[in-house]
Structures are given as structure tokens and as C-alpha cells.
Amino acid sequence: MAVLVTGGTGYIGSHTVVELLNEGKEVIIADNFSNSKTEVLDAIEKITGKRPRIYNIDCRSAESLEKIFEENHIDSVINFAGYKAVGESVKLPLKYYNNNLFEAVTLLEVMQKFNCKKFIFSSSATIYGDPGVPEYVEEMGRGKTSNPYGTTKAMIEQILEDLYFSDNSWNICILRYFNPIGAHESGMLGENPNGIPNNLMPYIMKVASGKLEKLNIFGNDYDTKDGTGMRDYLHVVDLAEGHVKALDKLDKEDSGLFIYNLGTGTPYSVLDIVTTFEKVNNIKIPYEIVPRRPGDLAIYYANCKKANEELGWVAKKGIEDMCRDSWNFEKNLQ
Numbered sequence: 509m510a511v512l513v514t515g516g517t518g519y520i521g522s523h524t525v526v527e528l529l530n531e532g533k534e535v536i537i538a539d540n541f542s543n544s545k546t547e548v549l550d551a552i553e554k555i556t557g558k559r560p561r562i563y564n565i566d567c568r569s570a571e572s573l574e575k576i577f578e579e580n581h582i583d584s585v586i587n588f589a590g591y592k593a594v595g596e597s598v599k600l601p602l603k604y605y606n607n608n609l610f611e612a613v614t615l616l617e618v619m620q621k622f623n624c625k626k627f628i629f630s631s632s633a634t635i636y637g638d639p640g641v642p643e644y645v646e647e648m649g650r651g652k653t654s655n656p657y658g659t660t661k662a663m664i665e666q667i668l669e670d671l672y673f674s675d676n677s678w679n680i681c682i683l684r685y686f687n688p689i690g691a692h693e694s695g696m697l698g699e700n701p702n703g704i705p706n707n708l709m710p711y712i713m714k715v716a717s718g719k720l721e722k723l724n725i726f727g728n729d730y731d732t733k734d735g736t737g738m739r740d741y742l743h744v745v746d747l748a749e750g751h752v753k754a755l756d757k758l759d760k761e762d763s764g765l766f767i768y769n770l771g772t773g774t775p776y777s778v779l780d781i782v783t784t785f786e787k788v789n790n791i792k793i794p795y796e797i798v799p800r801r802p803g804d805l806a807i808y809y810a811n812c813k814k815a816n817e818e819l820g821w822v823a824k825k826g827i828e829d830m831c832r833d834s835w836n837f838e839k840n841l842q
């Protein structure tokens with residue numbers, strides 16, 4: 509009985525593959541390396557002593573997916589495959605709708621054909637839109653998304669709800685991530701986006717390594733403790749463990765549609781991240797305050813009570829670990 513992990517060589521996917529292998533699960537990866545490198549497989553093998561079987565496929569191809577189901581005994585699927593750059597999605601919406609939606613629907617169709625109905629989906633806090641309160645609770649439901657990337661996440665959540673309504677023998681878990689940062693403590697796995705990063709921590713990394721001159725902080729006039737935006741950052745290894753717990757949950761249930769926030773519940777400001785990074789790594793991060801980035805909210809964070817109670821999951825690592833591990837990975841890329 510194997511777990512199929514689509515996008516298993518990406519940032520969150522690779523960390524989850526490690527945790528699954530550490531739990532003794534058999535893992536099959538489907539990935540087309542569109543935003544990752546084959547060396548990730550070597551790192552996974554070095555960390556776990558196991559090398560998962562990999563299919564280099566585009567998950568929009570039903571034929572390629574069917575081959576995986578024919579050749580293996582797939583019991584469950586965790587879907588990480590998808591494009592995730594917010595800015596690019598605004599410029600190239602069709603690329604995002606085509607890839608993320610067709611991939612999810614094709615995967616679900618193939619699962620249905622092979623009567624495999626255990627599915628975990630990577631969703632995002634972005635689906636809440638702007639609910640007007642900073643603490644996001646699962647029951648709030650989806651709001652108006654602010655970019656096509658976020659809309660693909662919201663649409664796939666809707667597709668999963670419709671699918672479960674049509675056939676309640678499905679066993680589905682939607683995980684809404686807040687802001688994953690950090691890297692594996694070995695320094696062998698982490699986030700290494702192509703081009704100039706959009707997200708805060710990858711950008712700080714490029715400044716710390718001298719590849720970019722300074723960090724632009726988008727606004728210091730928000731209604732927050734220091735005026736900079738506040739987010740619920742969580743360590744990617746904690747997030748990966750959340751997937752293992754979600755799989756355990758589905759293994760215990762016959763069927764259902766479950767939704768959980770995965771965060772720490774504690775927001776930190778941009779300046780908190782910068783000063784903590786400087787302190788734990790002893791590196792100065794030059795920055796400049798620039799105007800707000802359109803679409804950004806002042807502050808939001810997860811209410812994680814449901815994941816704590818129903819999955820027995822709680823994020824264990826703090827921002828010092830996140831800042832230290834991120835840099836430990838980036839240093840190895842030099």
C-alpha cells in the first residue's frame with residue numbers, strides 16, 4: 509500500500525516525503541520537475557536511507573497517472589503539484605487555471621477509476637479572502653480571493669466539496685497552510701525558487717547571501733505593533749508532520765471531508781523576522797521601507813484548535829528554528 513505524492517520534489521512535498529518515509533510509509537512520487545531539481549531525490553535518500561520511486565510525468569495526463577495506479581498499489585494521494593507564484597498568476601492566469609485545475613480534476617478522475625478515494629489537498633489561508641478579523645477559523649468558509657493562484661485553491665476546495673457531496677465514500681482532507689518557511693535541519697532540503705523571490709523568507713535569503721542588495725519592506729504604516737505586516741509563519745517540517753497526521757486521520761475514518769488550518773496561531777511582523785534572522789545567524793539584513801504591496805493584509809493568523817484536537821497536531825518549532833534552518837539550507841547552495 510503506497511502513498512502517491514504529486515509534486516513530491518517541491519518545497520513542501522519533499523519535506524512531507526521525508527516524514528512519510530520516516531514513518532515507514534511506502535511513497536511514490538509524481539513530478540515533472542517544473543520548479544524543482546532531481547537532486548532533491550538524492551537529498552531525500554541521504555536523509556531517510558530510502559529512495560522513493562519517481563514518475564516524471566505531467567499530472568494533467570490521465571494516461572501517465574493511470575500507469576502509476578496500474579503499476580503500484582496506491583491507497584492514498586497527497587496533492588502538492590501546482591504552480592504557486594502569486595504575482596505570476598496575476599500576469600498569466602490561464603497558465604494557473606490550466607495547470608492547477610486540470611491537474612487536480614484529472615488526478616481525482618483517475619483515483620475514482622481505480623477506486624482510490626483517500627485524498628489530501630494542499631490549500632492555503634489565501635482562500636479566506638479578507639474576512640475582516642485576523643484570526644481565521646475553518647468555519648468561516650471561503651472569501652473573495654485576491655489573485656488567480658488563490659482562486660485555483662478555492663476552486664479546488666469547491667470541487668472537492670462537490671465530489672464528496674456526489675459520493676460520500678470519498679475520504680478527503682483539505683489542509684489550509686499559513687506561511688511555511690524554514691528548511692530541513694540537515695540543510696539538504698529547503699526552498700529555492702527560480703528567479704527573484706516574491707515571498708519574504710526566500711527574499712531575505714538572497715539578501716543574506718549577497719545576491720540581492722537589500723530587502724524592501726512593504727509598508728510600515730499598518731495597524732500592527734510595529735507597523736509592518738504580520739503573518740503566521742510555520743516551520744515546513746511541522747507542516748510536513750501535519751500531513752502525516754492527516755493521513756493517519758483518514759486511515760482511521762471510513763469517509764468524510766475534513767478541513768484544517770495548519771499554522772502556529774502566533775503572528776510575527778516582518779521586522780520580527782528580520783531581527784530574529786539577524787540575531788540567530790549573526791548576519792545583517794539591510795532593508796528599506798517602501799510602499800505597501802497591493803493586496804496585502806495587515807495581519808492574519810490561524811486558529812489551530814481543530815487540527816490540535818482532531819489530528820493531535822501542534823507546530824513545535826519557533827521562529828528562531830525557522831530563521832536558522834532557512835539560512836543553513838541557503839548556505840549550502842553557495
Ligand code: WQD
Pocket residue numbers: 592593594632633634658686687688706707708709711723724725726727736737738739778801804
Ligand atoms: C509576508 C509578509 C509582505 C516580501 C503568500 C501568498 C499565500 C501563500 C504564502 C504560497 C507580508 C512582507 C514580503 C518582501 C515584504 N502562498 N514582505 N517584503 O503574502 O503572506 O502569502 O505566500 O504559495 O497565498 O499570498 O507571504 O512571504 O509574500 O509576505 O515586506 O520582499 O512579508 O508584505 O507582510 P504572503 P509573503
